[in-house]
Amino acid sequence: MSLKDRHALVLGASGFIGRHVVLALGQAGVRVSTASRSHESYQRLARWLAGRGHDQVPADLRVDFTKASLIEGECDDITEIYNCAGAYRFGMSVDEARSANVDSVRAVVAFAARLPNLHRLVQVSGYRVGGQDPAPWSEEYRRETYRALGAYEASRVEADAVFQNVAAQLGVPWSIVNPASVIGDSATGESDQYLGLASSVKDLWQGSLPALPGNGQTFVPVVAADYLARFMTLLPMDAATQRTAYWPLDDDTPALPDLLTLIAEHYGVKAPRTRVPVPLLKRLPRWLTKADPETLTFLSTDRYPTDSAHAFAARHQLTMPDTATTIRRWADHLAAHRFGDAPADDRRFTKPGGTRTFELGDAAAPTVVLPGLPVNADTWAPVVAAVGHARAVDLPGLGMSTGRPDDWPSWLTALVTETGARHLVGHSIGAAAAVEAATAHPHAVDQLTLVSPFFLQAHPPRTAKWTPLTRRHLSRTTPTALAERLTNATGHATALRSAVADLRRGTIAATTARLLAATANSQWRADLRAKLQHYPGRVHIVLGSHDPLTVEGQSLLDALPHATVTVIAGAGHHPQLTHPEDVAQAIGEQTTSPGPQGEGGVREVPERPR
Template structure:
């Protein structure tokens, strides 16, 4: 059968595995009907597909597992069904879990039995629950299983038994995949699942994982979601897969403590030295372990029958991607998206001058924002979006970037010589970095915008000159208090939650406090003023009316024929928080100058502060 003759129905199409499967089927040329519970879910799916270069939208199909018809519309030409539906959630009641994961399977098999042209029903089960024997599932066995495993895992085990039994009775041709912990895409790391193993990774990132769970034999296998999707698309075309189950996991996955240590090394954080045996974890109270009891059953030394899956993949030329690389990319994606707390958008980690660096916005955009203190790139997201073709990059040691103040020179060199940064927008402490880069590489930078340049403004308060005190404050202050200190009101607390989270992680607060104290150093301020006076390129100053230049700063600008000034009425030192649209307009107005240079002696129009 050619791909054009295939018609696949994907249930649970808008879910994590489902949408990757729809993409893989579409890329293989298979006609796809995507079943979801609402048109909104379908629209999210089509946007996701388009964002990955697949513009051929699947057919929109509504599904209702409580209805005998299951789906609306013509379905006689369906050749294959993929059941990715179900609830992946801990803490459900038994009734809720059985409705979502067992009753839905009964409905799907009954529906499949009515299709005249069906070649295969592919069921997504699980590596810990696959291989059930339906004859063993007495009422006593069922109750015992739910007590031992919890509602989620037990419902998946029961569903596996029900599926095989009912499909056999009704003569439905079937295959089962038993995936393990499905992590991100092997190329991009993309994943939006933050339960299970991802929660351990989150604790690692924030430095709140007290100990590594398990020992050198504790095995929580993983696999890339795109590999699983491609594996599934091949099953209906191979007669040998009829009535067969496949464990698709990677047997080479490191033992759990080693896996977490691998991620810690990649993050540049310390992995806990202490290891807690699984037997002890299961006895400790939940308030201490902070782990859902249902997740502890996955901490096992068991191994799984993967030979048939490996042989099938080899027969079809499907290679499993390198697991360690996939793990690192997945870990990057989780952190870059703040484990689900970040808004949608382009977010990633890159390497600049050997430093692991976080940036948001358009990759390779010529306009680059270097945030100030004690904020981060996220506080500039609205401005970056409004400017368009721009990005914000956390400085070394700040926000979510690794490194230290000593790395600035090599890092800035890489930024302007290797990434196409031609318009540097430096905010507060970032203005010093932007000026350093522009003066060191004048031929690479076309435009310099300094927002609230501290070295042309008043000195910080005396308390900011005591790093130990500032560090203590930054590590403990809540978003509301920080918003009030930076903007005079608590209304911008939500925009500062990510900055507060960063300040509580690792050495970020210590780096920030040291830099804040350095802003009062008269020699550094004088050096920066001298660099600005000697700089021959275009300079645009943006500042709030409530955060004016000093007399000396104003006098310096008066001597520069290539400088313009924009004053944001009613703003303070952080206009990106309080007046993001105005700041975006001011920055965007300078992009027209990219690639051009002022002729010597030409004086540009300038708006003077009042």
Template sequence: MVSTQRDGGGDRYALVFGASGFIGRHLVLALGRAGVRAGAANRSPESYRRLVRWLDEHGHGEPPADLRADFTAPALVEDGCEGVTEVYNCSGAYRFGMPADEARRANVDGVRAIVAFAARLPRLRRLVHVSGYRVGGQDPAVWSEERRRETYRALGAYEASKAEADALFQAEAARLGVPWSIVNPPSVVGDSSTGESDQYLGLASTVRDLWTGSLAAVPGNARTFVPVVAVDHLARFMTLLPEDEDAEGTAYWPLDDATPALPDLLALVAEHYRVRAPRARIPVSLVRRLPRSLTKADPETLTFLSEDRYPTASASAFAARHGLAMPDTATTIRRWADHLAAHRFGEAGGGGRRFTAPAGVRTFELGEPDAPTVVLPGLPVNADTWAPVVAALGRARAVDLPGLGMSAGRRDDWPAWLSALVTGSGARHLVGHSLGAAAAVEAAAAHPEAVERLTLVSPFFLQARPARLARWAPPARLYLRRASSGALATRLTGTAAHAPALESSAADLRRGSVAAATARYLAETADPRWRDGLRAGLRRHSGPVHVIVGSEDPPTPEGRALLDALPQVTVTVIAGAGHHPQLTHPEEVARAIAGT
């Protein structure tokens, strides 16, 4: 008999171990949306506060109860467990390279403590344990020392500890009479709607290598299968288990059998990223024999590169009878890949980072979506260097120009791209820095009725031409591709003190054709015809124009004469600043742009 979940969650009270982790917090969110009261068993107040902030950002209403878990104490959780009807174990350690004793403490001893705890709950309907697609389905038994040694030697500490925990969970639950269900998820990727994820191990690390251009060959063969599941689908699946009587004593593999084989999956992401997918493939057996310094592959990850398929029928049937549809996997993968890249694979935190596609050009932007104030960065920096200014401005965003930063495209895309940016995304105040100033002027010339204000920061066409060497693209490309953040900071600001703000720009210049595009743009800024055309466009523009320059990087006498002759132009000089005042004087730049 199937007992489906009642509206509002009824009298359900779920206690989640590992609630602040990737799966755990999505589970708490899904429980809340199902009307189920939840408690979060966290090891520290800091973990709970992080969870509550995340839930609040995602529209979760009443925060879960704050319960403290102490895995060294006999009771595990002292108070607040009255009325608990279901327990979810999302805790444990997901990290490769752990010592065996550390992995066992986290993933085996933790399971033993949670099963014993659940056995003492008088109203318990179900204990749900998160195992894994490669380790699920173990025989319920306590392992001998010989089996433990062999398995840990063969699989590595992480996967072996999860396999041992799967066996121990079943054995202990049977011994203590605890009703249980197990989920064996594959690689858990981002939310199916937003792509959101902060999990950067496993498949995500391979996607990062693809993005940065460091993936020389695809490991495995044409049949290597690394299945995925969207984290929100997994969480929703788990919320349904406790009220389904047929799910008791059953293990499920909730994964998409239609996940593309690994080479096809990476080709899908490469096409989306507008990068080349490696054609070469390298057998896993060879990867094992090569030095880790060469492959950069943790030996523990290699067992996941398999052609194996998994028993998904029961999970599919369960989902079908509860009306739970698997999200489209290709779409989920693309959104997940976008989120990973937009957040620089964990190196750039916070929200407001995304990819858009004005005129079909894959474009990175940060800040408030559809904000009327749009910053167009210059050379050789990216939108991230403007993040402090954008944050200070409020309703603003910074957008990488085509071919620069994390955006795809090239100079030929400017007309259609700028038109879509202005007419399609509501850009009304264009803040162009250096090269971006040219884009702002061209956009205003093409759409004078839409662009209400221009702010030009260090507009190159009013300043001295670049040095002769910079006008020759090949050596400029070579320099830019190899330049460290410290070298860039010294060249752009005169000191290495601003190197941290340029780390992402240096990383972008090492990726794909960004350095080549930057070098070409730099050479084009010396073109007298383009410079003359931009000055003419500025003369014709009738709307208000605000020019911001550093005192150490003034316009040429001819450029200053032009500004003085135009009644719609005001000029702000930032004392002590050079060509990149957003790096050295972000507060003054923000105040100048805002007009305060």
């Protein structure tokens, strides 16, 4: 069968594996149709493909697993089907799981049997459930299996047996892939699958994993999503793969405790020292383990028949990407997207100056926001998006960045000399970092925008110096309480959820407390004013009307002929929370139309109706 004759139908195309299969087929030049439950699902898939540089959209067909016809649309010339459909969810009822994972398989095989030009039906099963005896199940055996394994895994076991049995009866040519835990793309780490192994990674990131599950033999293998997709798309082209099941996974995946330790080291967090044997873990109450009982069956020392998958890959020059590297990239993607709470694409970790740094926005943007305290880059996301061609980064030791304040000099140097940061927008403590960077590298930084620069404003209250009390308060605060503290209202609590999550991780609250105390240091404040006074570039100050400059601060700016001031009516120390549109406009206007050197003055932004 030549490439031009291939017409692939992908079921479950909007799912994690399905999307990658569609992309791999399209990149190989195969004509693709996708069967989705709704046009909205298809549109999401089309946007995802376009975001990865693939603008050739597949044909849009409708699927209904409850109808005998299954697919609405012309299908007679389909040569291969990839069944990636099904429900990957724990806690389902038996009927729900069987409907999603067993009855759907019967319908797909029956549909495939009616296609006159079908060369292969590729079924996605699973590494723990594949290789079943295709003999029909008795009702007693079914009840025992569902009771022992739980609804999800049992339904996948039954589906594997049913698939082989019905395909043999109807004469459907088939191949089965039994993938391991499918993690992110090998190049980008991208994944939106947050169940299973990803949930343990989340606990590790948040510091809520009490112990490492299993021992040195506990094997939870993984496979990269793009490798799996490429593996699957090659199967119909190889006659030897008919009526064969494959286990694509890395036999050298570290044992589960070692895998989690690898991620902990990459995250810069401490891995738990305690290890809990699997038999004991299964006996502990769920309120203590915080693990769904259905997930515990995956904690096993079993190994799997991978020789045929390795031989097939070698025959087609398909090389498995380095698993440790893929794991690290996957872990980065999970954390950068806050394990599904922040799904936007423009989020990543970088390493300026060797410090692992969280960044959002346009990676190549010259305008870089350095957030203040006790907030993070996420609180600036609406401003960054509105400005366009901008990014925000968490300072070392704050938000989702690792490191310490001691790393700031080398980090700032790398930021402005290696990443193209030409316009620094510093908020509060970030204004101090911006001034330090600009005066250390005046020829690398064209402009400073200082939002609520504390060293030109009133001293903080004496309580700011009470570091232990501040740390304790910050580590226990809620989004509502923090919103009321920062904005005198609770309406911005949602925007502060990520900041609160960060403050509860590791040493973030302690670092924040120490830096808040440092803002009261008169010598540091004076040093920053002196450095600002000698900076030769453009300076733009953005203030809230409720958070004015001191007389001393105003006098300094009056002496700078290249300084301008924007005052936002009704705003306080955190205008990015209360007046994001006005802040974005102020930054954008000065970035695109700075005016001639030496043009100063004060611009007042009237309060908008809210």
